[in-house]
Amino acid sequence: MGPFLRLLGLLQTSVAALLCARVFFPGANAEVVEYLEQGFLFDWTADQSPPVPTAAQCDTLHITWGRRSATGPNPVAPYFLQIFTSTFIVPFIIPAGDETSLSYDWVVPFIPGTQFQMCMVASNGVTGGCQNIWTVYQRPNTTLDNPPTCFNLTYPHAPLGVDASLADGTWSQYGWVDQCSDIQLKPTNGTPPFTYTIAPALHPPFNITSKTMDPVNWTVSLMYGMPFWVSVVDSTGLAWTNGPLHPTGAGSTKCLDLDSVLDPQSTSDSRSLSPGATAGIAIGTAIAGALIGILASLLFSRWQHRHYKAGRPGRLDLFHKYSDSGDTPTLTMNQPLSAATTLASPGRSPDAGTGGSRSDHVNEHGQVVRSPLSPISPTHHQHSSSTGSLTSPGPSSSSATNVRPPMHTQPGNSQVYVVHHDAGRPPPVTVFTSNGTEVVELPPQYESAARSSDGPSNQAERGMGSRPLPPSPDGQRRAPRDLPQKARRVALNADASPPEP
Structure with missing residues (x-):
């Protein structure tokens, strides 16, 4: 609206100047x-x-x-x-x-x-x-x-x-x-x-x-x-x-025809415009042209802004805690981070019969603060193939760890987000794309029988032992490695003895 107001003020000044000239110089008209x-x-x-x-x-x-x-x-x-x-x-x-x-x-x-x-x-x-x-x-x-x-x-x-x-x-x-x-x-x-x-x-x-x-x-x-x-x-x-x-x-020579100049209605040239009408039409045309130009500029700016927003890639909501198997992650545009956002990350303990899980909270400065370990059973495991996914490897501590939120991607990049569901909950894999890229999901390949040598405790230590592994480039299926032993996590406010060696 700034250019429009400036143009309106200029037009008002011009009209005022013309009126003043008319008043102070009445003989200006021939x-x-x-x-x-x-x-x-x-x-x-x-x-x-x-x-x-x-x-x-x-x-x-x-x-x-x-x-x-x-x-x-x-x-x-x-x-x-x-x-x-x-x-x-x-x-x-x-x-x-x-x-x-x-x-x-x-x-x-x-x-x-x-x-x-x-x-x-x-x-x-x-x-x-x-x-x-x-x-x-x-x-x-x-x-x-x-x-x-x-x-x-x-x-x-x-x-x-x-x-x-x-x-x-x-x-x-x-x-x-x-x-x-x-x-x-x-x-x-x-x-x-x-x-x-x-x-x-x-x-x-x-x-x-x-x-x-x-x-x-x-x-x-x-x-x-x-x-x-x-x-x-x-x-x-x-x-x-x-x-x-x-x-x-x-x-x-137009003024030589006194009949048309003094009495325009009595001649065939009566349809011609007087100098005053011509000046009025010229001023009106200039004002209309200026208004049309300003309106076109505003419409173009608004269209360009909307087009830029529509072309920006979406962001996968990976910071939502899914408590139900029916919850489905969604793609959102520029999802803000708040202190109420909860991060669910799976936890493992050396004990095969128990599992650990902790909740991470994002404070007002965009930092992820990890809470102490709580003995809950994992519901499902989330995993993202993008670089913006969050994992929690290694032993946890009571100190806050700074985790950057996913960065904005450039409009021309194509990103695919994959979420895996544990415990056989359908669907096993959910695929999301930021720009509508078509993704073909291939069914998984399972082994005919589980290895007899792997007991329940060994499977728990391996974590992913019951799930098929993709073959290596030479055609041989790769065997998972044993996970490193982790120290037991103890809450800060609990009176617990130090872990046994």
Whole structure:
């Protein structure tokens, strides 16, 4: 669960950062706006087709306007000329007339080489559109040292402070901007509300109104090479402008379809996802992928743990005391040792008529402590073919003997455990395997008659004399050897005399 909790904390931090960015930078989202509807038309070259967009310095332009074929809202007088130039960073606002006059004569006051673009607007904000960019040339019979004389033009107040930038943080007054990229405009002074105007040539302008001084982003939804000016005006008349700017063809063209961008339900492309929905799907997919990866890792770890446990070899319970002939040893996985575990080991005495047996107990440190000899008759004899079996040869004493429990075997080893039962109790031999190895048990071979020379006492001394012995490699059956004589075992708390020699 540790990696899952760390991933959940990281996701929560990311979501919190996005929300903070949304709150503290509300202008981070670019805006695509619809251009204004034209309520009237104007021009000053009605008799020229097509007009040449040039004018001599101090030329007089006879401007006329009217409703004509416009379909927008009705304009309300008075009217104003809005002139953008390439030599000034402020626009010129010139009163053009009232409701009694639909014409105005304007003298071009700019020096040769100046580019200007004229737009017109009514007092109620209805636009008459913008004309093409015109270029001022030198008036005939004049020079730069001897320019023509025009009436004085009243220049506006100090420009409004505006920070403009592109997506990469750069900006140029005459720069080229990738189409469908963003332009960010942020006022540094002035009084809200602010009016942001984008004035393309031969096109109605775009207007954005903001009641705060937060930055405003506008998406360049203009075709490649189409010149335009950007301007900002506050509520007191302070203004700022830059241009002419031009879109490049390096950007996307998706924003040029204003119908699909502004009203997705009205076009066949309405099934396309918005940028917000796309970002949400991407974040959701990332979260789902992370959760699936963590779940798969947990499942694999659990499967690997179970597979490792299932592949470990079992351990034969050789430390259990079988008091009944029906008891059968079992194979257990990692059987723990405790102080209550009892070990039964057969004992022999020199006396043929009596047998000795003792019980061994395992203490809490894994040591086998042997108790004194007790005169009980042996019930059965246990024997294991594995290296982990326990025997008690030799004379016993009252001291504790350390016996290690059976060691864990490696998963690849195959072990077979064989338990022999005395006194003819069925079955004579019980075979156990740790990994399912098939074991074929062959019946024992008994001699036709016991040796007549072996009496009961001799058989008792030999211990295993009544049981057949396997043949030697040369085919001759081997005879058992006499067991060594052992000293009589006496309990520590018993008053007994020392053993006789």
